Amino acid sequence: MSDAQEFRPPSPEILTFLIPISLQALLLHPIFPAALSRPLRFLLAPFSIYLTWFSSFDHGFEPRESSVGINFVLGVMNAYGVWKALEWGTAADLTPYTWVGFVETEEGKAVGPKESKEDLEAIRRNQAEKDGPLDIISWTILLLGSMRGNGWAFGPPPRSLAPHPPRQLLAFLRSTLFEITWSHLSLVSCAVVLLARQPSRMVFFSTLFPSLPDSTLRILSEAVATMALGTGAFAGLTLGMQIAILVVFVPTELLRLLPLPTALKPNPFDARQYPPLFLRPWAPENVSHFWSQQWHSFFSLPFAYLGFGPFSKVGEAVGGKAGGRALGVLAVFAMSAWLHEHAIWSATHTLPPPSIPLDFPTRWGGSIYFMAQGVAIILEGAWRAITGKKVQGPLAFIWSVCCMAGLGYYTYLAWSTLGLFNNLPHPAEWTWARWLIPMAAVSPPQAFA
Structure with a gap:
């Protein structure tokens, strides 16, 4: 090499x-x-x-x-x-x-x-x-x-937090290692699906359902890949967070064991600072509840300060309270769309060559997805204003899954085309390290060559 x-x-x-x-x-x-x-x-x-x-x-x-x-x-x-x-x-x-x-x-x-x-x-x-x-x-x-x-x-607020891990050190360590184990296994499974690519997935499904036409097998393959992308994001974020917590936890407790002056010893590790990122995201009550309370809240303050706050005031001056909320929600998801666009373009470093033209859904699939979530939340607000009823129950669950998982196809289409999985090795080429070491499955090929 x-x-x-x-x-x-x-x-x-x-x-x-x-x-x-x-x-x-x-x-x-x-x-x-x-x-x-x-x-x-x-x-x-x-x-x-x-x-x-x-x-x-x-x-x-x-x-x-x-x-x-x-x-x-x-x-x-x-x-x-x-x-x-x-x-x-x-x-x-x-x-x-x-x-x-x-x-x-x-x-x-x-x-x-x-x-x-x-x-x-x-x-x-x-x-x-x-x-x-x-x-x-x-x-x-x-x-x-x-x-x-x-x-x-x-x-x-309390409603958007999962219960924190146990505060006893050994119980906390066991809980953290358990979280790392299941999220690692989930991420590896999702990586296998995504890196096998469509032809391999279609061959797999054709063996299970030999009577299905290629068009149906292709839809099934892309649907599974879309679910793997969303589930992989959930597992990857959880895994990364738990590893980061472990990196803080272990040195903190080791330093506290050293015979250092009290002023130089770190404060005891406090598990209350590290509650789980997600609150039952696999069971969305509705789109609004999912994004405001069940998904991670890493960006809550910038969303509120830079997005919802100022833009809702502008919208309220023009269209009243409902107009203010609608514009504020759209501003938040426009920020989210920009964040992910910035990430994919800075990761690929350059724009696609002119010889590879991209249609609108492929080029802007990520932005389509995030802006559609804002529109779905506005529609839920309109439904509640008109009927006086909250969007909830089994039909709300189906609606939420369609909005978040169904429309997630546009994100999968865009990011896979733009190279998110570029040059990552096929699972058949993995060494033992990619199966066993956390995050190795989605690491560059040279990292575990």
Whole structure:
């Protein structure tokens, strides 16, 4: 294997964006007065946005043509970084960025106490007076890594959280390893379906249903692949989250065992900061409930701050309360569409050559899917406004599956055509490592050659 074909991680330059965006997060700490914090965060925002935006285009895993999947993940995170840079650069009310801890609910869900704005301001004043340098650094790192806001004032409500894992260390470790095992097995199964590609899938189904025509076998093959893409995303996100939790958990507890001064020891690991990402996503009540409460809530705050909040106000001025909600919902899903488009294009690095023309559904399949989810939520709201009844029950489940799994075909069509599975080895070529090591099944071929 030549040097040009060797699997290489991104260069350290990919982390350059962390300098300005970390400073933005630091300036949100209450020790900095608003008169200083706000203009500095605003001035840092263009640097954070620029460096974050182009980071996934300029840096990534190599060779890029066979590392599309892993670079897609980098693209998603960098798009999220653009949102956070804009959010932190323009935030005027800083009370949401207040660490408030947890309140246990009866279901074992840990949520931040719902303090008033005056209470949050008092907490921030107290933190400004008492926090030392190490406290401020720890606070900043925690904010940088807290996508969902668990334990922060901007954290999610109880209804959108699954019960957190057990807090006893051994029980937590067992729970985490169990989650890693089942999500790994699920991701491997989905990878087998997706990487076998359509001809292999059609041969498989033709042996099961020899009387079916090729057109029906093709539809069945694409339907199964679409389900595998969605299920694989669910399993992959769960697996990645659990591995990340383990990476935090093990060093934290090992450091606490060392004979270090108390001031240098990390705080005890708190499982309440790491509830499961999903809340029964396999049983959607309706489209609105699925996306607001059952799917992961990584992007909730940017969606609300940059999307729903400002656009609902514009829509309400034009079309009343219903118009405001509709425009706000569409803005949220437009943001989601852009995030995924940014990820796939930065992962493939260049536009498709002119000699490979793409029709509209293929080129914009991902955006079609996400915008359609917004339209479905608006229709559910209209149904409730007209009939006075919530979309629920068995028919609502069928409707939700059609909207999310059925329309998911457009995402599968677009991403597979644009190269999400490019050059990944066929399952028949896998070594033992791809079957057994978490995330190896979807890793570039050179990583486990």
